[in-house]
Amino acid sequence: MAIVEVEYLLKKYADLTAVNRVSFEVRPGEIFGFLGPNGAGKTTTILMLTTLLKPSGGRAVVCGHDIERHPARVREAVGYVSQEIAVDEFLTGRENLWLHGKFYHMPSKELERRIAEVAHMVDLTDRLQDLVGTYSGGMRKRLDIAEGLLHRPQLIFLDEPTLGLDIQTRRKIWDYIRQLRQEGLTVFLTTHYMEEADQLCDRVAIIDRGELKALDTPQTLKAKLGGDVITVGLADSSEAACQRARELFAGLDWVSRVEAHPQGLVLISRDGDATIPRLIQAASGSGLEIASVTLKRPSLDDVFLTYTGHDLREEEGGADAFRRMTRGVRQARR
Numbered sequence: 001m002a003i004v005e006v007e008y009l010l011k012k013y014a015d016l017t018a019v020n021r022v023s024f025e026v027r028p029g030e031i032f033g034f035l036g037p038n039g040a041g042k043t044t045t046i047l048m049l050t051t052l053l054k055p056s057g058g059r060a061v062v063c064g065h066d067i068e069r070h071p072a073r074v075r076e077a078v079g080y081v082s083q084e085i086a087v088d089e090f091l092t093g094r095e096n097l098w099l100h101g102k103f104y105h106m107p108s109k110e111l112e113r114r115i116a117e118v119a120h121m122v123d124l125t126d127r128l129q130d131l132v133g134t135y136s137g138g139m140r141k142r143l144d145i146a147e148g149l150l151h152r153p154q155l156i157f158l159d160e161p162t163l164g165l166d167i168q169t170r171r172k173i174w175d176y177i178r179q180l181r182q183e184g185l186t187v188f189l190t191t192h193y194m195e196e197a198d199q200l201c202d203r204v205a206i207i208d209r210g211e212l213k214a215l216d217t218p219q220t221l222k223a224k225l226g227g228d229v230i231t232v233g234l235a236d237s238s239e240a241a242c243q244r245a246r247e248l249f250a251g252l253d254w255v256s257r258v259e260a261h262p263q264g265l266v267l268i269s270r271d272g273d274a275t276i277p278r279l280i281q282a283a284s285g286s287g288l289e290i291a292s293v294t295l296k297r298p299s300l301d302d303v304f305l306t307y308t309g310h311d312l313r314e315e316e317g318g319a320d321a322f323r324r325m326t327r328g329v330r331q332a333r334r
Contacts, residue, residue: 003028003063003155003186004049010057011044018044020210021058026155026188031181033201034190035304037312041210042190043083046157049188050080063154076104079148079156083163085140086147089133093124093143096132097150104151111150118146122176138169145176155186162196174200192312194300204300206307213307222298226256228272229302232279233264233292245288252278259306264292266305 004026011019019041026032034042047053049062051071060067063077087096094115101111119125122142132140141161148156158177162170170193177200180187191197197204198218205215214221232249234241242260249267250258254275257268269275272295283290304312 008058030202033204036207079153094128100147208308227270230267235289
């Protein structure tokens with residue numbers, strides 16, 4: 001039985017559809033990744049699943065409880081670590097953990113034991129008596145994760161847990177997340193870092209502009225592309241030249257797919273080494289000049305481009321959509 005069941009979940013803010021009837025399941029004990037840019041609908045989905053936002057339509061069951069009929073039971077069963085670090089810098093690390101535990105009505109003796117356990121897990125035992133204002137950004141995020149684990153949730157939601165952290169701290173957070181899975185905890189992780197999704201997640205859902213585009217293991221998603229990835233840059237980047245090249249390359253042997261790209265064209269070929277000379281020969285015979293050619297094995301970047309038609313980094317309209325979404329969230333909470 002799935003620990004999260006989502007059916008046609010919908011969230012609208014006036015003229016903006018932040019989440020557009022998405023459906024998926026999360027299996028017990030897995031690290032489930034939600035991959036997409038700002039404004040894609042990742043945080044909105046988590047806010048609905050943690051009962052902090054009311055859906056506009058659809059349904060979801062989390063840890064066996066309907067999010068609208070039994071929100072209190074859902075909140076008791078899950079942990080939630082938001083993008084913004086939610087610790088009080090005027091309290092010590094221990095005081096933050098104690099206060100959080102009391103929000104869940106944890107008995108004092110049990111809370112003492114859990115504070116020691118989670119502090120050890122995130123390497124903060126020696127700093128518990130220090131004011132959080134003296135902590136680094138990475139330490140604050142680790143304390144934030146410890147708070148989400150205090151009450152022994154069945155499922156923890158981590159919304160962009162490594163956002164803004166340096167690569168060394170990011171990798172430490174990855175180690176903590178892997179440890180959680182080893183202990184049997186289910187992790188729902190949102191990220192816009194391709195490497196993070198590839199390294200950590202058992203399965204990845206690609207979400208873009210509120211719609212679910214693909215869902216599978218990172219390995220299967222990459223394998224579904226069907227071969228090597230060739231990126232071709234044209235000397236003439238006009239729309240007419242790109243269209244000519246697209247039609248030309250699509251007719252070549254071993255080329256299964258050709259997609260437009262801001263820097264030229266992206267081709268999928270089952271034998272990239274053999275295909276490149278044919279590309280150059282075909283372009284030369286048609287009066288097209290190739291400025292650059294790169295060959296690589298498929299990555300999640302290529303998967304995202306294939307399913308959405310644009311790079312994750314482009315985030316076309318993402319900033320405006322994100323600002324509108326956060327305004328809607330604030331209004332919904334009033």
